[in-house]
Amino acid sequence: MFTITLQQQGDERQRAKWLKLAENFSILGSYLQTEMGHVGLTVTHGVVMAQLYTQGQCMGPHMFIMQLRSLENHKPLPGITVGDIGPKYGCNDGDNGFVRFDQVRIPRDNMLMRFAQVAEDGTYSMVLDPRLTYGTMVNMRVQLTERSNTSLARAVTIAIRYSCVRRQSELTPGEPEPQILDYQTQQYKLFPHLAAAYGFWFTIQNLEAHYERVNSKLQEGDTSGLQELHALTAGLKAYTTLEAHQGIEECRLACGGHGYSHASGLVYLLTSQAVTVTGEGETTVMLLQLARYLVKCYAKSQAGAKLPSTVSYLQMVQSAAVSGGTTRDINNFDVLTKAYQHRAARLVKVATEGVRFKVTSEGQSEAEAWNNSLVSLVKCAEAHSQFFVVKTFVEAVRTVDADDSVRAVLNTLCQLYALHGICEHAGDFLQDGYLTGPDLQLARSEMCSLLSKVRSDAVPLVDAFDFPDQILQSVLGRYDGRVYEHLYEWAKKSPLNKSQVHESYYKYLQPFLQKNRAKL
Ligand SMILES: CCCCCCCCCCCCC/C=C/C(=O)SCCNC(=O)CCNC(=O)[C@H](O)C(C)(C)COP(=O)(O)OP(=O)(O)OC[C@H]1O[C@@H](n2cnc3c(N)ncnc32)[C@H](O)[C@@H]1OP(=O)(O)O
Numbered sequence: 001m002f003t004i005t006l007q008q009q010g011d012e013r014q015r016a017k018w019l020k021l022a023e024n025f026s027i028l029g030s031y032l033q034t035e036m037g038h039v040g041l042t043v044t045h046g047v048v049m050a051q052l053y054t055q056g057q058c059m060g061p062h063m064f065i066m067q068l069r070s071l072e073n074h075k076p077l078p079g080i081t082v083g084d085i086g087p088k089y090g091c092n093d094g095d096n097g098f099v100r101f102d103q104v105r106i107p108r109d110n111m112l113m114r115f116a117q118v119a120e121d122g123t124y125s126m127v128l129d130p131r132l133t134y135g136t137m138v139n140m141r142v143q144l145t146e147r148s149n150t151s152l153a154r155a156v157t158i159a160i161r162y163s164c165v166r167r168q169s170e171l172t173p174g175e176p177e178p179q180i181l182d183y184q185t186q187q188y189k190l191f192p193h194l195a196a197a198y199g200f201w202f203t204i205q206n207l208e209a210h211y212e213r214v215n216s217k218l219q220e221g222d223t224s225g226l227q228e229l230h231a232l233t234a235g236l237k238a239y240t241t242l243e244a245h246q247g248i249e250e251c252r253l254a255c256g257g258h259g260y261s262h263a264s265g266l267v268y269l270l271t272s273q274a275v276t277v278t279g280e281g282e283t284t285v286m287l288l289q290l291a292r293y294l295v296k297c298y299a300k301s302q303a304g305a306k307l308p309s310t311v312s313y314l315q316m317v318q319s320a321a322v323s324g325g326t327t328r329d330i331n332n333f334d335v336l337t338k339a340y341q342h343r344a345a346r347l348v349k350v351a352t353e354g355v356r357f358k359v360t361s362e363g364q365s366e367a368e369a370w371n372n373s374l375v376s377l378v379k380c381a382e383a384h385s386q387f388f389v390v391k392t393f394v395e396a397v398r399t400v401d402a403d404d405s406v407r408a409v410l411n412t413l414c415q416l417y418a419l420h421g422i423c424e425h426a427g428d429f430l431q432d433g434y435l436t437g438p439d440l441q442l443a444r445s446e447m448c449s450l451l452s453k454v455r456s457d458a459v460p461l462v463d464a465f466d467f468p469d470q471i472l473q474s475v476l477g478r479y480d481g482r483v484y485e486h487l488y489e490w491a492k493k494s495p496l497n498k499s500q501v502h503e504s505y506y507k508y509l510q511p512f513l514q515k516n517r518a519k520l
């Protein structure tokens, strides 16, 4: 949460009142923003994000503390219906619930008044920027970006270690079965996610530093960095949570049948990661928040305005003829970064001009034009977020304090991440001729060479994440590699294996079999 320390009467009094209760767990709280509600059985209070109406005017979403249950017997207060929402896709240990308010009144003082106040006579006033109310979401989105990185790193650790234990088929006729990690397809499934886990780690360092800079400016009352931070965090949250989710699923699939077992630890990782894709802002909604900012920035740059650092590249949208068009050193970091920059800038331009064209030439309203451009708007936001990761990764491997051998490995991972992205989104790079067919051919063959280069370092690279077995909770990803013995031990612990003949045999199976056999 933003730790802004402005001296506000209401704020100070409210903090003294509520924080004391919350910090010693006298009350338990939940965040209630989503329309359908998410609360649960445990909480006594909730912070409700609701539209504020005062003196007949709507002032937009504000936060209110609502007491939900009696502090005497935990029963819901009058007018409040609260309960559990039932089983979910995952995170069933999480206490998510619903709540309904019917004619519930709360004291004016329950409105959280750090950034906006309502006086006794209903007069509304605000401090700095009303969007500071959304600060908790920005903070949470940074945290979810971090969590995604950790979950992806856990998944690749499991899958890479297991791929060294599992031997299957013949690579060379007559030779022993190879470790499945020696198959190029297995490397192609796993190593780009390994590279992404490293790239995201550096991205998070950059994002956190950015967050701290904006936060300290906010302490001095300077809100100028708020929108850029919001856009950046919304985009990276969307991009990294989804990439991690898809990566974890690919790691699970790469473990074959055992990936389907809870013993893999991958099923839990996958369902937990799915929450981060939707929670704190669904992916498309978040990418559109970023797109809205990019479109505004592009328009400003066209009018000659200077842009904030993360979007300053929009001032330099080049045509492909000027900027590319020949086969080049596709492994060169400057070439790679420029290609991603060009792709992002071009897609922002295309999306912005698409909206404009629909308004000016097709007579659509702004809202219609926006809706009819959503696909290209989402695409430009994804491209911007991926460019940010590539740029950060490249800068990090150039400047990281590491010896030459470590830097060489990081260089390889960074090239792999960037080349893999180009191959995956080839159309974006080829469409205006910035990259050529021969460039793409080169990118693909370089990417495949990098896979075999990563092979020898793959295990040390996942060991370097330093997840102890207690955290990984995966039989497949055990540090000692003794997978098969422990799979057997794990299976034996199943409650269905408590006796040699399960009780269901006597109840259902035996009569059924006997009946059938009697008919013979
Ligand atoms: C491995 C082990 C794992 C174990 C367990 C795993 C658990 C994982 C935990 C996961 C957590 C799950 C818990 C989830 C909790 C929640 O989901 S809480 C609810 C969060 N809800 C959202 O995020 C809603 C998403 N929607 C938005 O954010 C919308 O933007 C909005 C805030 C609802 C506003 O929408 P709207 O009224 O339509 O306004 P807009 O027109 O879009 O925007 C108005 C202006 O405000 C700016 N803006 C929007 N958001 C922010 C912000 N955060 N900060 C700053 N500014 C913001 C926006 O850019 C607009 O600005 P202008 O363009 O200048 O007008």
Ligand SMILES: Cc1cc2nc3c(=O)[nH]c(=O)nc-3n(C[C@H](O)[C@H](O)[C@H](O)COP(=O)(O)OP(=O)(O)OC[C@H]3O[C@@H](n4cnc5c(N)ncnc54)[C@H](O)[C@@H]3O)c2cc1C
Pocket (backbone or CB within 6 Å): 030, 031, 032, 033, 034, 035, 037, 038, 091, 094, 096, 275, 278, 279, 280, 281, 282, 283, 284, 285, 288, 374
């Ligand atoms: C496990 C879990 C825990 C949660 N915990 C909390 C909590 O503690 N507190 C809380 O307040 N909330 C919580 N949430 C809710 C979460 O914040 C929302 O589910 C999330 O923000 C998505 O909103 P939604 O469910 O309304 O989806 P919707 O907005 O209905 O999204 C459904 C579809 O509509 C599309 N869509 C919606 N709006 C647009 C648009 N403007 N343009 C284009 N497409 C659009 C989306 O892209 C998506 O494809 C939790 C959710 C989960 C799954």
